[in-house]
Amino acid sequence: MKIKVINIDNKPGKEIELSDFVFGIEPRSDIMARVVRWQLAKRRLGNHSVKTRADIKMTTAKMYKQKGTGNARHGSAAVSQFRGGGSAHGPVVHSHSHSLNKKVRLLGLRSALSAKARLGKLFILENVKCDGKSASLKKKLDAMGFKNLLVITGDSVDLNFQRAANNIIHVDLLSHAGLNVYDIVRKENLIITDDAVKLLEGRFVWV
Numbered sequence: 001m002k003i004k005v006i007n008i009d010n011k012p013g014k015e016i017e018l019s020d021f022v023f024g025i026e027p028r029s030d031i032m033a034r035v036v037r038w039q040l041a042k043r044r045l046g047n048h049s050v051k052t053r054a055d056i057k058m059t060t061a062k063m064y065k066q067k068g069t070g071n072a073r074h075g076s077a078a079v080s081q082f083r084g085g086g087s088a089h090g091p092v093v094h095s096h097s098h099s100l101n102k103k104v105r106l107l108g109l110r111s112a113l114s115a116k117a118r119l120g121k122l123f124i125l126e127n128v129k130c131d132g133k134s135a136s137l138k139k140k141l142d143a144m145g146f147k148n149l150l151v152i153t154g155d156s157v158d159l160n161f162q163r164a165a166n167n168i169i170h171v172d173l174l175s176h177a178g179l180n181v182y183d184i185v186r187k188e189n190l191i192i193t194d195d196a197v198k199l200l201e202g203r204f205v206w207v
Helices: 029-043 102-118 134-143 159-165 181-185 194-204
Strands: 002-007 012-017 122-126 149-153 171-175 189-193
Touching: 012 122, 029 102, 029 181, 102 122, 102 181, 102 189, 102 194, 122 194, 134 159, 149 194, 159 171, 189 194
Parallel strands: 002 122, 122 189, 149 171, 149 189
Antiparallel strands: 002 012
C-alpha cells in the first residue's frame, strides 16, 4: 500500500510504499485482544497474600482438654476461627503471566497496525525536528488534528522533539523496538517516523 509522507508542518511530501504484509492485512480483533490480555497479565505484580496459620506466631499448646468441657474440640489457636488467627485459602504470591506464541504476538501487532491504516489513523512523518518547546509542538499537532497519539521513532530521535513531546498530555513517544499492541489500540492516532518504517517492517521478515 502507498501512503503520503507528511512533515511536522503538515505539508505533504514524497509517497512511500508500505508492506501489505504488515499494514494491509485483515485485522484480527480476537488476536489483538489475546495479545493485550497477555501484556496486561505480565504487568500484574501478583504480590497479594495473607497469613496462614503457619505464619501466625502463637502457642501450639492445646487450648483445653479434648473432652468434658462442653465446648467444641480445638487444638491450635492460630486457626481461622479465632481472632488473630490465619486465613484459610487466601491469596498467595504468584505470577499472573502466561505464555503466548511469538507468531500470535506478531499477528496481533500486524492486526493493530493494519487496523490503524484501514481507519485512516496511520501517518508517516518525516523531518521530526522542533525547537524543543512543548507549546510550539502542541500548536503544530493541534493544527494537524492530533489530540491523542502515539509517535514511533527510529534508532535516533531529535532530542528537542523528545523533550517537547514528553510534556504534552496524551502524546506518547516510543521507540520502534518497544512497539506493542496495547499502546497502539489505546491511542487514537499512530505516527511512525520515516526512518522507523523499515526498521519496523524488519521485525516480520522471518514470519
